[in-house]
Amino acid sequence: MARLLRVGDVHIGYGKVEAVRGVTLDVADNEIVTIIGANGAGKTTLLNAIMGVLPLRGAVSFAGVDLARLEIEDRVAAGLSLVPEGRELFAAMNVEDNLRLGAFRLGTASATQSLERVYTLFPRLKERRRQLTGTLSGGEQQMLAMGRALMGAPKLLMLDEPSLGLAPIIVADIFRTIGELRASGVSVLLVEQNAQAALQVADRAYVMELGEFVLEGPAKDVAGNARVAESYLGF
Incomplete structure (x- = not known):
């Protein structure tokens, strides 16, 4: 499966504070990847940096192109799009x-x-x-x-907390649509605090804590992890 987005050893800071440390991830064609974690873990910061809103140290490429050379408008033209938390x-x-x-x-x-x-x-x-x-x-x-x-x-749609503040029936509609996007050929990188819904729709998952990935793998395996179940799924 071809890799669409590659993020390698990325560090993102606010002044002297490093909010994201040594993060590496990838998203393939026709794949849904989710990043779950508590509020303040660095998930939104990572999406914004991939989009070009924030500076970063490390390597990020999209469809084989080094994003460091592209402005936000050029990233959109290349097929990368972000739906921010604030809409x-x-x-x-x-x-x-x-x-x-x-x-x-x-x-x-x-x-x-x-x-x-x-x-x-x-x-x-x-x-x-x-x-x-x-x-x-x-x-x-x-x-x-x-x-x-x-x-x-877009070839890749990045979604930042799409279920935030929505009624359960609407959340179900949103996540059903996310699944339909994959079927239509759009890959998705999903940041979501609703870990249960995210893990049900995703192919692979990363768990982020304090700016670092502490667990990654197939979404079903991550959902079955005892630590994830206790911390994020309420089991």
Whole structure:
């Protein structure tokens, strides 16, 4: 299986404080990989650094290209996309206008095709396409944030806490959609505090504590680990 994202011995700091230390991971084509861990473990910091929001020391490549040479816009153009925890939507714009912002680098025909794919994936967004984004529910806003990221036809979608603050029935919808993304050829790197849901949908998993990976492997094996079950699954 071809490796899409490679992260090697990465260190990320805030001033003199090192928030991530010696992290190595990879994501393959058509694979869902999750990073689970407590709040403050360094998960969001790692995603932001891969996207280019934060500087890092170490090696990061995407589709064989060294990301150190690419600005954020170029990383998006290469097929890497991040849905941040805060979603960062434009509340005063309607749903469809927010979506079309995600296809700014595509031609009209390609943008229209992307829009139809997103509406197929998220029928509720099509129903709400003329509605102001600020009036959507939390679950609908999460769907919109994911849809906007998908408008650019990414090869890898990075999701930061997609279930945060959502009702269980909406969480189930979100994770079902994540599984559908893999089937459509989009790889996913998922940061999630809801370890049980994340491990059910993922192929492989990393457990992060205090800026370091303390366990990794197939998601089923990680879920069966006694320490993980006690600390993150409530068993």
